[in-house]
Amino acid sequence: xxxxxxxxxxxxxxxxxxxxxxxxxxxxxxxxxxxxxxxxxxxxxxxxxxxxxxxxxxxxxxxxxxxxxxxxxxxxxxxxxxxxxxxxxxxxxxxxxxxxxxxxxxxxxxxxxxxxxxxxxxxxxxxxxxxxxxxxxxxxxxxxxxxxxxxxxxxxxxxxxxxxxxxxxxxxxxxxxxxxxxxxxxxxxxxxxxxxxxxxxxxxxxxxxxxxxxxxxxxxxxxxxxxxxxxxxxxxxxxxxxxxxxxxxxxxxxxxxxxxxxxxxxxxxxxxxxxxxxxxxxxxxxxxxxxxxxxxxxxxxxxxxxxxxxxxxxxxxxxxxxxxxxxxxxxxxxxxxxxxxxxxxxxxxxxxxxxxxxxxxxxxxxxxxxxxxxxxxxxxxxxxxxxxxxxxxxxxxxxxxxxxxxxxxxxxxxxxxxxxxxxxxxxxxxxxxxxxxxxxxxxxxxxxxxxxxxxxxxxxxxxxxxxxxxxxxxxxxxxxxxxxxxxx
Amino acid sequence: xxxxxxxxxxxxxxxxxxxxxxxxxxxxxxxxxxxxxxxxxxxxxxxxxxxxxxxxxxxxxxxxxxxxxxxxxxxxxxxxxxxxxxxxxxxxxxxxxxxxxxxxxxxxxxxxxxxxxxxxxxxxxxxxxxxxxxxxxxxxxxxxxxxxxxxxxxxxxxxxxxxxxxxxxxxxxxxxxxxxxxxxxxxxxxxxxxxxxxxxxxxxxxxxxxxxxxxxxxxxxxxxxxxxxxxxxxxxxxxxxxxxxxxxxxxxxxxxxxxx
Numbered sequence: 001x002x003x004x005x006x007x008x009x010x011x012x013x014x015x016x017x018x019x020x021x022x023x024x025x026x027x028x029x030x031x032x033x034x035x036x037x038x039x040x041x042x043x044x045x046x047x048x049x050x051x052x053x054x055x056x057x058x059x060x061x062x063x064x065x066x067x068x069x070x071x072x073x074x075x076x077x078x079x080x081x082x083x084x085x086x087x088x089x090x091x092x093x094x095x096x097x098x099x100x101x102x103x104x105x106x107x108x109x110x111x112x113x114x115x116x117x118x119x120x121x122x123x124x125x126x127x128x129x130x131x132x133x134x135x136x137x138x139x140x141x142x143x144x145x146x147x148x149x150x151x152x153x154x155x156x157x158x159x160x161x162x163x164x165x166x167x168x169x170x171x172x173x174x175x176x177x178x179x180x181x182x183x184x185x186x187x188x189x190x191x192x193x194x195x196x197x198x199x200x201x202x203x204x205x206x207x208x209x210x211x212x213x214x215x216x217x218x219x220x221x222x223x224x225x226x227x228x229x230x231x232x233x234x235x236x237x238x239x240x241x242x243x244x245x246x247x248x249x250x251x252x253x254x255x256x257x258x259x260x261x262x263x264x265x266x267x268x269x270x271x272x273x274x275x276x277x278x279x280x281x282x283x284x285x286x287x288x289x290x291x292x293x294x295x296x297x298x299x300x301x302x303x304x305x306x307x308x309x310x311x312x313x314x315x316x317x318x319x320x321x322x323x324x325x326x327x328x329x330x331x332x333x334x335x336x337x338x339x340x341x342x343x344x345x346x347x348x349x350x351x352x353x354x355x356x357x358x359x360x361x362x363x364x365x366x367x368x369x370x371x372x373x374x375x376x377x378x379x380x381x382x383x384x385x386x387x388x389x390x391x392x393x394x395x396x397x398x399x400x401x402x403x404x405x406x407x408x409x410x411x412x413x414x415x416x417x418x419x420x421x422x423x424x425x426x427x428x429x430x431x432x433x434x435x436x437x438x439x440x441x442x443x444x445x446x447x448x449x450x451x452x453x454x455x456x457x458x459x460x461x462x463x464x465x466x467x468x469x470x471x472x473x474x475x476x477x478x479x480x481x482x483x484x485x486x487x488x
Numbered sequence: 489x490x491x492x493x494x495x496x497x498x499x500x501x502x503x504x505x506x507x508x509x510x511x512x513x514x515x516x517x518x519x520x521x522x523x524x525x526x527x528x529x530x531x532x533x534x535x536x537x538x539x540x541x542x543x544x545x546x547x548x549x550x551x552x553x554x555x556x557x558x559x560x561x562x563x564x565x566x567x568x569x570x571x572x573x574x575x576x577x578x579x580x581x582x583x584x585x586x587x588x589x590x591x592x593x594x595x596x597x598x599x600x601x602x603x604x605x606x607x608x609x610x611x612x613x614x615x616x617x618x619x620x621x622x623x624x625x626x627x628x629x630x631x632x633x634x635x636x637x638x639x640x641x642x643x644x645x646x647x648x649x650x651x652x653x654x655x656x657x658x659x660x661x662x663x664x665x666x667x668x669x670x671x672x673x674x675x676x677x678x679x680x681x682x683x684x685x686x687x688x689x690x691x692x693x694x695x696x697x698x699x700x701x702x703x704x705x706x707x708x709x710x711x712x713x714x715x716x717x718x719x720x721x722x723x724x725x726x727x728x729x730x731x732x733x734x735x736x737x738x739x740x741x742x743x744x745x746x747x748x
């Protein structure tokens with residue numbers, strides 16, 4: 001108890017020095033509070049952004065591997081490469097289901113595409129080249145290149161990546177479109193195709209395969225492709241003008257009715273962690289995936305949107321570290337001077353029998369009392385200032401996150417459209433449907449929450465300990481008799 | 489024997505008698521009369537060498553003294569004979585490198601020296617060593633706190649101690665820097681008595697004081713030894729102090745013997 005009393009007497013006696021120490025700790029506490037609040041908010045934003053993207057893995061053809069050591073001038077090598085390319089296995093939905101049966105995979109979806117000709121509609125003429133597909137099943141048997149239309153079936157909403165990433169935007173949609181879109185012969189068509197054939201919502205189109213089997217499909221939505229200027233300049237119609245979007249079940253039904261139809265599958269697997277991709281790839285190879293295919297993730301894309309926030313986060317961390325280092329050094333030096341000035345007091349107290357431990361405790365206690373007051377004041381000032389500071393630093397990032405959220409909604413036909421977007425009133429539900437929705441922040445709550453306070457407390461303890469080292473070492477080393485002799 | 493001597497000196501009360509006594513004491517160096525049961529502190533072949541000193545360079549070598557309760561002792565010697573070193577060993581500020589010191593039947597080697605200093609002995613310095621930012625009573629109360637003394641009204645006790653050493657109550661709340669040298673030394677003595685130690689060790693306690701004050705301070709020490717049965721050890725080179733004590737230990741002689 002007398003230690004506390006002595007500490008209090010010493011604080012009152014050394015007002016000037018203690019006020020100086022208090023001001024330094026207050027500045028450190030204030031800076032740390034703001035920095036920690038920014039770090040917290042930035043961290044939350046990054047987490048939110050990351051979680052907005054599922055950890056996706058797709059299967060891609062490994063051209064680089066195939067082309068390795070390939071010398072196109074050698075006829076033999078050209079033939080070998082062609083043979084290799086042609087022999088790449090075609091995979092079925094059951095193969096995909098087999099791949100998806102893995103501990104690393106949380107969910108999966110796919111796009112299933114076939115080529116069909118028009119029966120009651122005409123192909124919108126385009127000048128673009130037919131591209132070689134990247135997905136499974138491409139090869140000599142694939143028939144899409146020679147047909148009028150590509151019928152693309154999505155297994156679920158998550159699979160509709162073109163709508164998610166903004167390549168397609170829904171222009172018109174029926175009221176119940178999203179209720180029936182994934183079960184039945186319903187399609188979304190490009191507005192260019194609709195205009196070309198004078199089609200509207202609820203019209204029925206008939207497609208036929210090369211064996212002249214016909215398939216009737218009802219239009220429940222009309223979408224638009226968002227092209228870039230160069231693409232527009234090169235062709236009259238967009239690439240997707242003859243793409244008809246439907247559900248995978250509808251495409252499977254068509255392929256089941258005609259075994260000659262060869263489909264292309266683009267599976268996407270949602271994995272638990274990017275760290276498990278290599279293990280998953282090995283598992284896929286064991287399950288029969290051709291080694292000319294490799295797994296690719298969307299990690300780079302998922303992180304690309306948060307680079308500026310990450311920069312601010314890094315800056316905040318650096319600022320915090322520098323503040324703590326400089327603050328720690330200044331406090332250490334002040335305490336060193338303090339100890340030198342109070343050497344005589346230490347000598348007297350040691351001589352009358354106060355133990356080194358109790359004396360050290362007294363000095364630490366003095367610092368703790370000053371620090372606690374300064375930390376509380378600093379945290380208060382920091383809490384008030386942090387919102388404004390972090391808002392101005394992170395405003396752009398928040399705005400772009402929110403804009404992105406709005407855009408995705410619009411791509412699926414949200415806002416001012418009859419059909420609206422699926423479960424658009426509830427962000428959580430949208431997220432559940434696989435839509436990358438960034439948690440919306442009306443303003444940044446760079447809050448000084450319990451986490452920040454605990455971190456601040458940790459910093460305070462660390463500062464007190466660091467600056468107390470001077471007194472601890474000095475009290476341990478000082479000989480009371482020597483001190484008193486020097487004084488005499 | 490001791491008390492008789494003391495009473496005799498007191499009764500004589502003139503210079504001739506004092507001279508006679510001084511001669512007597514110088515002849516004696518009176519450890520021989522010590523009764524073993526009264527020994528409170530015993531120094532047995534104590535030596536001290538600084539950690540950075542050469543192997544044979546001792547600050548103090550082979551010192552053996554006994555100290556009894558109820559007696560006042562002077563340890564004298566020229567500069568460099570190890571007076572202060574001996575004081576630091578007795579007061580537990582340093583430990584002997586060789587030999588041992590026994591206090592009240594226990595070796596200091598096995599004792600908590602902080603506890604020893606704040607409970608068993610009181611130390612008084614030439615330069616008082618009071619805390620200048622405290623008042624006289626606060627200095628005394630601090631010492632009580634450090635010793636863990638549990639009494640209700642510490643300030644009352646502090647004032648009582650101050651009065652015992654000749655300071656008025658009104659001095660209690662004065663900052664020590666506003667007191668004279670003699671008054672500060674009285675506060676220092678009162679502080680050393682605050683937890684009622686068995687032994688008082690004083691290092692040149694009158695070195696900074698005038699003759700009159702010196703005599704008054706020595707009277708206080710005498711009373712503590714002879715009336716309160718405390719062992720008072722004064723490290724000094726003042727002849728006046730030596731004249732006032734019961735026993736004188738001469739470190740010069742110890743050093744000469746050990747150098748042989």
